[in-house]
Amino acid sequence: MPRRVDHRERRELLADALMRLAATHGLQGVSLRQVAGEAGVSTGMVQHYFRTKDEMMTFALSMAGSRIRARSEAAAASGTPRELVRGVLLQILPLDDTRRLESHVGLAFLAYAAVKPAIREGLRADADELRGFIARQLRAAGAGNLDPDLAAIGLMALVDGLGMQLLSGQYAEQDAVAALDAQLALIFS
Amino acid sequence: MPRRVDHRERRELLADALMRLAATHGLQGVSLRQVAGEAGVSTGMVQHYFRTKDEMMTFALSMAGSRIRARSEAAAASGTPRELVRGVLLQILPLDDTRRLESHVGLAFLAYAAVKPAIREGLRADADELRGFIARQLRAAGAGNLDPDLAAIGLMALVDGLGMQLLSGQYAEQDAVAALDAQLALIFS
DNA sequence: ACGATGACAATACAGGTGCAATGTAAACTG
DNA sequence: CAGTTTACATTGCACCTGTATTGTCATCGT
Numbered sequence: 001m002p003r004r005v006d007h008r009e010r011r012e013l014l015a016d017a018l019m020r021l022a023a024t025h026g027l028q029g030v031s032l033r034q035v036a037g038e039a040g041v042s043t044g045m046v047q048h049y050f051r052t053k054d055e056m057m058t059f060a061l062s063m064a065g066s067r068i069r070a071r072s073e074a075a076a077a078s079g080t081p082r083e084l085v086r087g088v089l090l091q092i093l094p095l096d097d098t099r100r101l102e103s104h105v106g107l108a109f110l111a112y113a114a115v116k117p118a119i120r121e122g123l124r125a126d127a128d129e130l131r132g133f134i135a136r137q138l139r140a141a142g143a144g145n146l147d148p149d150l151a152a153i154g155l156m157a158l159v160d161g162l163g164m165q166l167l168s169g170q171y172a173e174q175d176a177v178a179a180l181d182a183q184l185a186l187i188f189s
Numbered sequence: 190m191p192r193r194v195d196h197r198e199r200r201e202l203l204a205d206a207l208m209r210l211a212a213t214h215g216l217q218g219v220s221l222r223q224v225a226g227e228a229g230v231s232t233g234m235v236q237h238y239f240r241t242k243d244e245m246m247t248f249a250l251s252m253a254g255s256r257i258r259a260r261s262e263a264a265a266a267s268g269t270p271r272e273l274v275r276g277v278l279l280q281i282l283p284l285d286d287t288r289r290l291e292s293h294v295g296l297a298f299l300a301y302a303a304v305k306p307a308i309r310e311g312l313r314a315d316a317d318e319l320r321g322f323i324a325r326q327l328r329a330a331g332a333g334n335l336d337p338d339l340a341a342i343g344l345m346a347l348v349d350g351l352g353m354q355l356l357s358g359q360y361a362e363q364d365a366v367a368a369l370d371a372q373l374a375l376i377f378s
Numbered sequence: 379a380c381g382a383t384g385a386c387a388a389t390a391c392a393g394g395t396g397c398a399a400t401g402t403a404a405a406c407t408g
Numbered sequence: 409c410a411g412t413t414t415a416c417a418t419t420g421c422a423c424c425t426g427t428a429t430t431g432t433c434a435t436c437g438t
Contacts, residue, residue, distance in 0.1 A: 005384085026304045029217050029304065031424075033426095042387055043387090045385080049385095053427090108303070110296065111299070114297070114357070115213070124357060124358065124359050128359070146375070147371070150367055150371050153354075154368045154371060157351040157353075157368065161349035164299060165342075168309050168316075169313060179339050179342045179343040182340070187375075233415095234417080241396085
């Protein structure tokens with residue numbers, strides 16, 4: 001298979017393997033050879049598509065980001081502002097295997113971002129976008145007497161925190177959802 | 190210096206070095222030799238006090254846990270329930286260098302816990318204790334019409350999330366405090 | 379037809395890793 | 409005073425790490 005190869009496709013194949021490994025071993029514990037093995041290719045091929053390990057990491061992060069964004073946009077297709085916000089935030093919580101894996105990856109990236117500032121930038125941009133959306137919905141609903149920006153920060157932080165604590169098995173999924181719903185009820189007074 | 194050495198003291202010395210490194214390099218990126226170097230001792234000494242790397246990690250986690258607990262208890266000395274809750278939760282937010290370091294370490298441990306289930310247990314026990322305290326305070330205040338347990342989960346998750354997002358530089362510290370205060374105002378209706 | 383190029387594969391390398399084995403010297407126990 | 413124990417230090421081992429180098433084809437433009 002010589003010349004014509006879809007670069008994006010190959011890179012996504014490798015990034016998928018990386019994320020599968022990151023979910024169980026953490027990001028820093030993942031090596032190029034492991035990624036190659038998980039993807040069923042040679043380490044030479046990984047090097048061909050990512051000149052360095054960091055390049056692979058940043059690509060994987062941006063890929064994960066756009067996937068979550070796509071799912072959120074699908075969930076935010078229609079409904080009242082309150083339904084929209086709830087739908088989007090529920091996409092972040094690790095309530096099924098897919099999202100549990102994504103959350104593991106997200107946590108691994110967060111820990112990695114604490115070490116690699118370049119990664120941090122990407123994370124922040126994604127989060128800012130989502131926060132903006134939520135704040136706009138709150139404003140549209142004229143919800144309560146809270147500052148929408150503050151409430152959006154709070155909601156995002158709440159869901160992030162719930163997700164983290166769910167991952168470490170601190171309580172049941174239904175408790176997390178109940179806590180989110182209680183908060184939504186509080187905000188949409 | 191032959192026989193009499195305070196084991197706990199030595200272990201804390203090493204665990205301190207570990208946490209300093211974890212804050213900047215992540216937990217998984219820390220090696221025995223690095224810890225030894227940071228502590229200014231030989232790798233043989235590290236091995237003498239921790240037979241394995243995992244043993245060192247779990248000890249460091251329990252140490253960090255008891256330190257945060259001590260600081261929280263000091264902050265919860267007296268006051269109205271609302272003041273108590275605010276004081277304790279503020280101790281978790283990374284608002285100065287000490288707590289920023291602790292938060293980095295906490296995040297590193299969280300990511301590490303996703304890989305090592307033994308670590309997960311310790312984290313959960315610490316969090317459960319704090320959640321119980323908060324729930325008790327809410328009940329004592331007869332706050333609002335919320336389920337105190339649910340509200341406690343929400344508050345802890347909120348603060349954890351705020352802390353994480355502060356670490357990744359997503360907004361200013363004052364915004365995080367404002368978000369927490371807004372939530373407290375909402376709960377203590 | 380033929381270099382050039384893209385898509386890999388294989389291997390080599392210098393360095394780091396956790397851990398085990400061994401050595402050494404000082405203090406306590408008898 | 410002998411012997412055991414404690415507290416380290418040194419060294420070695422097998423393995424894994426990221427990356428550079430080199431090789432091998434198949435295809436494309438000309």
